[in-house]
Amino acid sequence: MMRQYELVERVQKYKPDVNEALLNKAYVYAMQKHGLQKRASGDPYFSHPLEVAAILTDLHLDEATIAVALLHDTIEDTTATRDEIDELFGEEIGSLVEGLTKIKKIDLVSKKAKQAENLRKLLLAISDDLRVLLVKLADRLHNMRTLGVMRDDKRKRISEETMDIYAPLAGRMGMQEMREELEELAFRNINPEAWETVTKRLAELSVRNEGIIDKIESELGELLENGGLHGAVVKGRQKKAYSVFRKMQSKSLSFEQLSDVFGFRIIVPEVQDCYKALGMVHTRWRLVPGRFKDYISTPKQNGYRSLHTTIVGPARQRIELQIRTDWMNDVAELGIAAHSLYKDGQTAGDQPAREINAYSWLRQTIESLSEGDNAEEFLEHTKLELFQDQVFCFSPKGKLIALPRGATPIDFAYAVHTDIGDTCVGAKINGRIMPLVTRLNNGDEVEIIRSGVQVPPAAWEEIVVTGKARSAIRRATRMAIRKQYSGLGQRILERTFERAGKTFSRDLLKASLFRLGHKEVEDAIAAVGRGELSSIDVLHAVFPDYQDERVTVRQAADEGWVAMDSASGMIFKVPGQGDGASIPGSTMFRGLAPDLQVSFSPAGAVPGDRIVGILGDGKSLTIYPIQSPGLQEFDDENHRWIDVRWDLDETNKARFKARIEISALNEPGTLATVAQTIATTDVNISTLTMTRVATDFTEMTIDLEVWDLRQLNLLISRLKELECVATAKRLFR
Structure with missing residues (x-):
């Protein structure tokens, strides 16, 4: 094991004015903290950080980085704390050591998720100071050199992680010698037979x-x-x-x-x-x-x-x-x-402009990280980009854009700027209009055609190859869906607040977001539109003293039951078996309007759907699922929207109407097979219409009577599994 003075001498060879006191203090502190800890090989644990430091001296790095190498496992594996390291060695070194500390005491669902979270934390730390990466790569290199004492399964798992992330990351940072050694060591453990065969053939050659x-x-x-x-x-x-x-x-x-x-x-x-x-x-x-x-x-x-x-x-x-x-x-x-900045104690922020382009990929990766992808998606995208070779393309103004091989004009557009990608509708490649799925080649000049009304289709996510483009497309899709639900949620909230004698205000809602578990006003309003958040709960969050009493009195099944909703000011009644309702499953509301008749949209709605009510001529209320295109007719009539929800009587269950469409083979026995599947799922057929759409296919539109959404989804899933059925889907019109 290397002695204290030997480490100092190694640094002095390339940095005569080395801060010996810092290195001596870090050496002694790490040795004391690791104490009698042993590695799997039986060697003193302190030998590991010492060897990591030695690897970094071969790269001629500054003494602060060497000190971090000595201390990099102290917070994770000993009683050392960040505050203690800050006090002894300064905040700069404390920050670097913390950046190298793995995530602990966190409930992660899988090893893949843990790997992803560790990568996220590492890259965020690298964004503050790239010396974190240098220490991490040296740490991984020494671990790979001493992997032989591990169990076979653990050796393979660590080697796969090295091949997936750390070797390509070293390559992306230009450290080819380290990349080659990491790949060689990982290859030997992942595929020992292939390694032995190729090595033998190379020796013969x-x-x-x-x-x-x-x-x-x-x-x-x-x-x-x-x-x-x-x-x-x-x-x-x-x-x-x-x-x-x-x-x-x-x-x-x-x-x-x-x-x-x-x-x-x-x-x-x-x-x-x-x-x-x-x-x-x-x-x-x-x-x-x-x-x-x-x-x-x-x-x-x-x-x-x-x-x-x-x-x-x-x-x-x-x-x-x-x-x-x-x-x-x-x-x-x-x-x-x-680069000299890692040899004289400068930080990444002092980096000269001519060197910045070398790290553009890393900055783009961290940018996509901050845009909200979950950890496993981020890991997937990062691996994808780490392994890609590059093509170099040009904008019409001569700007050089480096992209992974296989990239499309959509990737190019997002590489230039997220707004250009979001508004992209076409592309010219070398002056010719080409499909957006065209793969770009080295030297291509790409001009993006834009439209201000464009929203990137979700299908683009399957076309692009860069993580930045995928993240931006997914984010734009989420924003479009949120905007759609936000409009519905706004109308529901305005109506609910109005019925309660209050005035809805986004500013009032913003002050109450912490009670609702949302960070932004738009998110909370969209949650109301999706049915994830009740408008009454929002009312209570904004006005905690507001009294909303909903009393339900259940009677015998043959007499139905009544309830009063103080928010709407209505008393309503659900008919029982003895109540003569003209529409099966309908609800009679009694309150402001006598005998308010409730019915369902033509395609029906089933328990489990998020539903809204549209007031008619004062005597009727029509219930729609929020997916129904029929709701678009009432976009400008906020006063007609009623926030309703399912409140079923378990003692008096009823079936509800739903409509499905099936495209099936036109052959004997198809209808019987479909009908049998529907029957075995305990679903009733109300009406059925068949239309020949092609020589070999028939389209069936079937009105069903089901108990709830779960049963309907189960039926559609079973229908899709039939060999005679090409497609099966629910209709909302």
């Missing part, structure tokens, strides 16, 4: 081609030297097992078909030297078509810059080449850790 890397390095170096590029360095290597395995899977190739197992890197002093070296190589050896990429003029989103090409080089061997400067090579290998 290395023996068979012994000396070929040295030969190619020599020829390339000689070519560059003779061309006047003095000081150019050529490095060759054989690809790692997981990189080879991934290419075999993605391109459906056997090991023998792989022709570019070797990769070479040419490192030159200046940017212009990169293009000069490229010209020399392409003049000497033949380029493999379609394999040249210029990431210097068009850097990747994580700041990666390099020229990529594949040539048929010496010995007719296919060779992958990367050409870059020393600085580009540091960024390619170390990513965000290569």
Whole structure:
């Protein structure tokens, strides 16, 4: 285990003015707090944070980050508290340590949900200071290096999480060396047979081609030297097992078909030297078509810059080449850790403008996080984007937009701005109007056609590939639904308050939101419209002293029952068996109007539906489910809306009318099968209409009598399972 002075010496090698007192204090504090704790391997637990700190010294990070590495498990696994760390080490280090502390003491429904919540917390902490990510990745790397003592199932679970999240996240931050090691370690545990096979084949290939890397390095170096590029360095290597395995899977190739197992890197002093070296190589050896990429003029989103090409080089061997400067090579290998701001104690807020673009993906991900997706959806979208290769497209004004491969113009629109995505109705790709489902390619110029009345369809969620677009579409859909229900809720509340002799006001409601469990006025009003919140409950929340007495007197079943609703000022009566009602299941209201007749809309309503009443000519009230399109006729007649609810007499149950539509095969026995299914579900057929809509299909409209919504939904589900039924749905008209 590394000694205290050894850690200080490692930091002093690249930072002579190191704050030794800080490192010594963190070393001693962490060692004391972890005390006699042991790892699964039996080693002292303190060896883990010490090794994490050592990994970060290899990245030449500042002493504050090294101190955080030493302390990163103290809040989670010892008696240490955030306040104590703040007092001893300062709020900056305390904040970083807390950002690395996993969520505890929270009731989560699944390991996936816990994983999602931890990722959310990590990314939010990273948004404050990216050093949190550096420590977390070093923490995961050391855990993967020492995973061998774990149970097989635990090793596989941790490795899958590493492959799903942490290795791609390291790649997105440009830390390729760390990504490759994480992938290699995870691959070994997830698919040990494949790892062993590929590793064995690579070893055989290395023996068979012994000396070929040295030969190619020599020829390339000689070519560059003779061309006047003095000081150019050529490095060759054989690809790692997981990189080879991934290419075999993605391109459906056997090991023998792989022709570019070797990769070479040419490192030159200046940017212009990169293009000069490229010209020399392409003049000497033949380029493999379609394999040249210029990431210097068009850097990747994580700041990666390099020229990529594949040539048929010496010995007719296919060779992958990367050409870059020393600085580009540091960024390619170390990513965000290569930037000076992590070596001199600056924070992410001090980052120069030229470096900001390297982290745009991270900021967009955190932006989608703050827009309200639940944790598991966020995890799904984050994984999706972590694994995507990129395409680079341009706006008509020349703005470069980086998107995942497979992205559509809709993704492009949302990447530019959420408002542009929400109002998108079409797109021009390279000057031609193209469908919105078109997949974009590198270099495409995309112009978005907009409309101010557009609302993004919910179906777009299945078309787009970016988490930002999916989040925005889902949010816009929620807002559209909320707006629809908000209008209904507003009318219901105005009517209820009016009947109670009060005046409804959004300002009054805003002051009472805490009693209703909602954060925004619109949410509470929409909840009333959906039937999730009673208008009477809202009235009581706004006016706590208001007395609302509803007295129900139940009598014998043959006499019915009566009730008085003080909010509406009506006394009403539900007829029993001896009460001669002209409409089955109707309700007779008696109160302000004599014998107020209640009936249902043509398609009916059933217990379980959210219902509203529409006053007629003063003697009638018609009950509608809120989904009924017939309610649109009364949008401008607020005075006719009555807030009603189901209040059933369990001793005198009745069936209620509902209407369904079935599209079924036109063949003998279909009607009998449908009727039998309806009968076995204890549902009665009132009327049935059949219409031939095609040679092979018949459309049936059936009026049913059911007990409640649960029974109706069960019937529709059973009908959909029939082989002779194509579709089955409820009608509200």
